[in-house]
Amino acid sequence: MCGIAGIINLTKPAPNSLELFAMTKSMVNRGPDDEGYMLFNEASIPFYGNDTILKKHQHIDNAISHHFKVGFGFRQLKIIDLSNNSHQPMCDIDQKYWIIFNGEIYNYKEIKSELISIGYQFFSNSDTEVILNSYREWGKKALNKFNGMFAFSIFDSVKNELFIARDRMGIKPLYFYHTTHKFIFGSTIKSIIDSKLYTPAINWEGLTQNFRFSIAQRPTTCFKNITALEPAHYLKIDLNTNIIIKEQYWEIPVNSQNFDLTEKQSKDLIEESLIKAVNYRLNADVEVGTFMSGGIDSTTISVIASKTNPLIKTLTLGFTEFKDFNEIKEATETATLNNLNHKITYTNASDILTNIDQIITTYEEPYFALSANFILAKIAANNHLKVVLNGLGGDELFGGYDVYNKLPLWNKLKMYKHFIKLLPNMHPKISKAIDISGYTTIGEFYAHYYTNYNDYSISKLFNTPVKSTQNTIADTYNPNGLSFTDNFEALNFYNLKSYISNHQMRTTDHCAMHFSFEGRFPMLDHNFIEASFKIPTKYKVKNNIQKYVLKELSKKYIAPSCLAMHKKGLSLPIKHWISNDLKDFTLDHIQKLKTRHLFNNNEIDEILTSNDAYKIWQLVSTELWIDKFISTK
Numbered sequence: 001m002c003g004i005a006g007i008i009n010l011t012k013p014a015p016n017s018l019e020l021f022a023m024t025k026s027m028v029n030r031g032p033d034d035e036g037y038m039l040f041n042e043a044s045i046p047f048y049g050n051d052t053i054l055k056k057h058q059h060i061d062n063a064i065s066h067h068f069k070v071g072f073g074f075r076q077l078k079i080i081d082l083s084n085n086s087h088q089p090m091c092d093i094d095q096k097y098w099i100i101f102n103g104e105i106y107n108y109k110e111i112k113s114e115l116i117s118i119g120y121q122f123f124s125n126s127d128t129e130v131i132l133n134s135y136r137e138w139g140k141k142a143l144n145k146f147n148g149m150f151a152f153s154i155f156d157s158v159k160n161e162l163f164i165a166r167d168r169m170g171i172k173p174l175y176f177y178h179t180t181h182k183f184i185f186g187s188t189i190k191s192i193i194d195s196k197l198y199t200p201a202i203n204w205e206g207l208t209q210n211f212r213f214s215i216a217q218r219p220t221t222c223f224k225n226i227t228a229l230e231p232a233h234y235l236k237i238d239l240n241t242n243i244i245i246k247e248q249y250w251e252i253p254v255n256s257q258n259f260d261l262t263e264k265q266s267k268d269l270i271e272e273s274l275i276k277a278v279n280y281r282l283n284a285d286v287e288v289g290t291f292m293s294g295g296i297d298s299t300t301i302s303v304i305a306s307k308t309n310p311l312i313k314t315l316t317l318g319f320t321e322f323k324d325f326n327e328i329k330e331a332t333e334t335a336t337l338n339n340l341n342h343k344i345t346y347t348n349a350s351d352i353l354t355n356i357d358q359i360i361t362t363y364e365e366p367y368f369a370l371s372a373n374f375i376l377a378k379i380a381a382n383n384h385l386k387v388v389l390n391g392l393g394g395d396e397l398f399g400g401y402d403v404y405n406k407l408p409l410w411n412k413l414k415m416y417k418h419f420i421k422l423l424p425n426m427h428p429k430i431s432k433a434i435d436i437s438g439y440t441t442i443g444e445f446y447a448h449y450y451t452n453y454n455d456y457s458i459s460k461l462f463n464t465p466v467k468s469t470q471n472t473i474a475d476t477y478n479p480n481g482l483s484f485t486d487n488f489e490a491l492n493f494y495n496l497k498s499y500i501s502n503h504q505m506r507t508t509d510h511c512a513m514h515f516s517f518e519g520r521f522p523m524l525d526h527n528f529i530e531a532s533f534k535i536p537t538k539y540k541v542k543n544n545i546q547k548y549v550l551k552e553l554s555k556k557y558i559a560p561s562c563l564a565m566h567k568k569g570l571s572l573p574i575k576h577w578i579s580n581d582l583k584d585f586t587l588d589h590i591q592k593l594k595t596r597h598l599f600n601n602n603e604i605d606e607i608l609t610s611n612d613a614y615k616i617w618q619l620v621s622t623e624l625w626i627d628k629f630i631s632t633k
Contacts, residue, residue, distance in 0.1 A: 002088070003027030003513075004100040004174075005073035005191050006153055008162060008183040010242045013041050016071060017063035019195040023186055024049065024073035026194040030102075030187060030513045031075025038089035038098050039068035040157060046089065051075075054084040069239065070155050070162065074100045077516055079386060080108075082285050085124035092132050093121065096158050099132045102187050103150030103172045104518070106280035106525075111145055135163065140234060143249045147280060147525065151187065151229070162237040168250045169524045170218070170231030170501040173509060177226055178244075183237060188510075189226055189364045193629065198225070200630050202598075204464045207366070211453050211461070211618060212469045214368045215502045217476045222365045222625070231501050250526065252493055257485050258534045263549070266535045271553045273532075277525035278304045281389055282312075288520075289313035290389040291376055292342075294330025296547065296554045296562055298391030301522055303338050303557040305389055311341055315379055315388070317372060318346045325573070333559035345379045352572065353581055360624040362514045363507060368452055368618040370572050373511040381515035388512070392504050393523030396495035397532040398540045398547040399488060403449045403495075405546070407487055410445055442490040443474025450499070452614060461603045473498055488537045500524070575613035578620075586620050593623035 005023035007016045020037065028051070035049035037060050045068075047060040074088040091098045105111070108127035111134055116122070120133050127148075134142035135154050140163070149171035153164045164185065166174050176185035177198045186192050193200050201224040206216035218228040229235060232250040237243075261269070278301055282288055290302040292314040302314045316331040328344060335342035352359075352370055359374050380388045395401050439445045447470060448454075459466045477497040484490040512519045522528065535549055542548040551563055578586045590608065594601045599619075607615045 002077055002100075002102045003030030003075040003187045003191070004102045004151065004153065005186040005195075006100070006162075006184065007071040007195070007197070008237065008239070009069055009181070010183060010239070011181045013067035013069050015063075015065055015067050016195075016197070017047075017060055017066055017068075019197055020071045020073045021049070021060050022194045022196065023184075023191040024075055026191045027075045027186070027188055029516050031077045032516050033078040034074075034076035034087060036074045036076075036088050037063070038070075038072040038091075038155075039063055039066055040070040040098070040155065041066075041068045044091065044095060044098060044157060052087075054087060069160075072098065072100045072153070072155070077386065077518065079104060079284050079286055079518065081124050081126035083124070086126040086128060088128060090124075090126075090128050090132060092136055093123075096156065097132055097136055098155045098157065099128060099135075099152060101128045101131055101150065101152035103148055103152070103167065104283075104520070105130060105146050105148040105150065106283055107145075107147040109283075140165075140236075140247075140249065143234065147527065149520075149524075153185070160239040162239060163234065164229065164237075165234035165249075166229045166231055168232045168526045169496070169505070169521075169529075171505050171509065171521060171524060173506070174229040175221070175226055176229065176235075179225075183244075185229075187513075189221065189223055190361070190629075192226060201225075202626075202630055204462070205467055207622070208458055208462065208466050209469060209472060210366050211458055212451050212455075213447075213472075213498070213502075214450075214452060214618075215506065216365065217472055217498060218502050220476075223629075251482075252496055253530050253533045254482055254484050254489055254493055256530070256533045257489070257536050259536050261534065261536060261539075263539055263552075266539045266549050267553045269531050270528075270535065270549060273525070273528045274300070274522060274553075275304055277522035277528045278389070279308055280525065281387075281520040281522055282308055284387045286386040287313075287384070288387040288389065289315055289380065289383060289385040291380075291391070291519075292316050292331050292334070292340075293391070294327025294334075294562055294565055295391065296551055296558060297394035297523065299331065299334045299558040299562050300550075300554045301389055301391050302340065303334065306338060306340055310339075313383060313385065314340045314342050315376075315383060315385075316342065316344045317376055317379060318344050320346045320348045327565065330559060330562045330565050333561050334557075337559050338557070343383060345382070347375050351375055351378075353577070356585075356624070357628075358514070360621065360628055362510045363621075363625075364510065364629070365506075366618060366621040366625045367507070368614045368621065369574050370577075370617070371507050371511070372572055373507045374514070377511040377515040377517070380512070380517050386517045388517060388519055390508065390519045390521050391523065392500065392508065392521050393529075394547060394550055396500050397492055397523065397529065398550045399491070400547045401495070403446070404488060404491055404541065406445075406449065407491070410439070411487075441474065442484070442487045443478065443494070444470055445487075446491060446494045446498075447471070447473040452618065461599050461607075463597070463599060486537055488540065489533070492533070496529070574617055575611075578613055578616055579611075586616060589620045589623040590616070592627075593619055596623075596626065598626075 035051040037047040072089045105127040108130040151172040151174040203224040206222040209216040292302040539549040
């Protein structure tokens with residue numbers, strides 16, 4: 001787990017070493033353990049930085065006048081192979097290929113054995129070297145062998161070619177800025193801004209999407225001309241011609257339900273896949289822990305992990321003030337049942353409120369709420385953990401969200417939509433409930449459900465022309481018109497594409513990295529995902545029980561109270577805070593936003609009057625974001 005940065009001078013070599021150093025320095029939290037650089041023009045020249053452990057070469061300060069075609073910067077958080085042999089940028093034995101890599105390859109030992117059997121030699125015990133030699137042997141096809149989370153770049157100094165790839169689910173971030181003269185990429189948007197080679201500006205289409213869906217739908221961002229590389233994609237840049245090719249190497253396996261599976265076979269398949277995914281993610285040369293709420297996903301993962309590592313720390317967050325948010329009772333009962341090494345940490349409002357500026361910086365884009373991920377990350381750091389397992393993915397794969405319950409209603413309303421139009425004025429709540437009858441595709445239905453603002457509301461709020469977002473989800477994630485076995489499967493697909501990859505992964509990874517540790521996600525293992533898509537929908541929801549098959553396999557691991565608990569999620573009392581602890585803070589920042597005249601101030605006043613906590617906080621968050629990243633005042 002690290003931070004990577006690159007500057008590619010497309011038209012002619014240029015002296016950008018100070019800019020590269022600034023990019024890398026801005027990601028020190030992502031990699032406090034080591035630092036390195038490589039500049040390439042006629043030859044590869046390595047440099048070290050202030051935090052480099054083994055200072056064998058020149059300091060990067062000596063490269064101020066050095067003209068280069070390709071520059072790599074790297075910050076390392078040491079997880080696998082804690083020796084100096086894992087230093088990056090790393091080259092192969094012939095110094096033909098150079099790599100910078102952020103993430104983990106969990107099956108690296110198996111791939112390494114395969115490479116050794118065909119004659120490769122290794123000088124380290126790192127997964128980085130496995131990626132490097134895999135690319136040397138198999139090229140882009142190596143991506144299909146990797147089980148892990150990653151964003152990496154490899155420079156082929158003979159072909160003068162750059163290869164950049166991102167993992168299947170987009171767990172590790174990768175952003176880039178491309179002009180005629182330069183291609184700049186990094187693990188964070190802030191690193192690109194800090195290069196001073198890019199001047200931040202608002203991307204209004206991205207901000208529109210942000211207001212509607214709580215996050216701009218990747219590859220779009222809220223920053224003009226900053227693009228995210230999509231999950232399961234790679235870029236190849238021919239530096240002889242500057243031609244850039246982007247391709248997708250994996251897709252979520254829709255239409256693979258196996259209707260011959262029995263309920264028991266389905267449960268066994270999921271359990272076997274989950275155990276393997278969890279055990280893979282225990283591979284580390286540092287201590288590994290788990291986040292354990294009272295829900296079934298994280299408790300099941302924690303218990304499975306404890307079977308291999310009995311001393312593993314399981315961390316639970318508790319609230320001193322808002323006890324309705326607590327899941328301590330359920331988590332504790334599971335911990336007692338399985339004799340887990342359970343750690344409970346209590347937090348209160350001040351832990352969030354005093355860190356708002358850091359949270360905004362960490363998120364990098366506006367967000368409609370305050371997330372507990374920041375506090376969870378702080379708890380992991382306080383427990384001296386560098387690796388923590390997380391239960392994300394279960395709700396998306398097995399139908400744990402309320403949107404899945406709305407499918408039957410939508411199907412019925414579609415049948416009677418012409419009759420509904422003839423009905424006289426109805427109660428507003430009823431009218432709102434049947435609005436979904438007008439959406440004819442599952443993509444439109446999904447987009448409507450996850451909407452904070454509809455297009456009409458956004459057009460009233462924004463002072464700039466607003467592009468329709470009704471088909472954004474389907475156009476972005478299903479441009480080729482993939483068919484689905486059923487609508488339940490379609491929601492699985494869109495939740496993985498939009499909600500997990502953009503919403504959950506962004507906040508979770510950025511918060512974890514702020515505190516210099518990595519989150520690992522067994523239920524986002526691509527083999528586990530492929531197994532879950534084989535399970536017939538009738539076993540994912542049965543007798544109106546959501547996540548049925550997952551709950552059935554969890555029964556042997558967790559306390560009954562976890563299964564009976566009403567879903568809470570990592571919610572925070574944002575509505576209470578904006579009316580109390582954050583009242584002055586909220587009003588001050590909204591007033592400042594109004595002075596910018598970027599939005600319709602009358603509409604801002606309407607939102608304040610509505611007391612819609614999420615819409616109000618979205619405005620506050622936008623002001624904080626503009627002030628932090630965009631404003632030159």
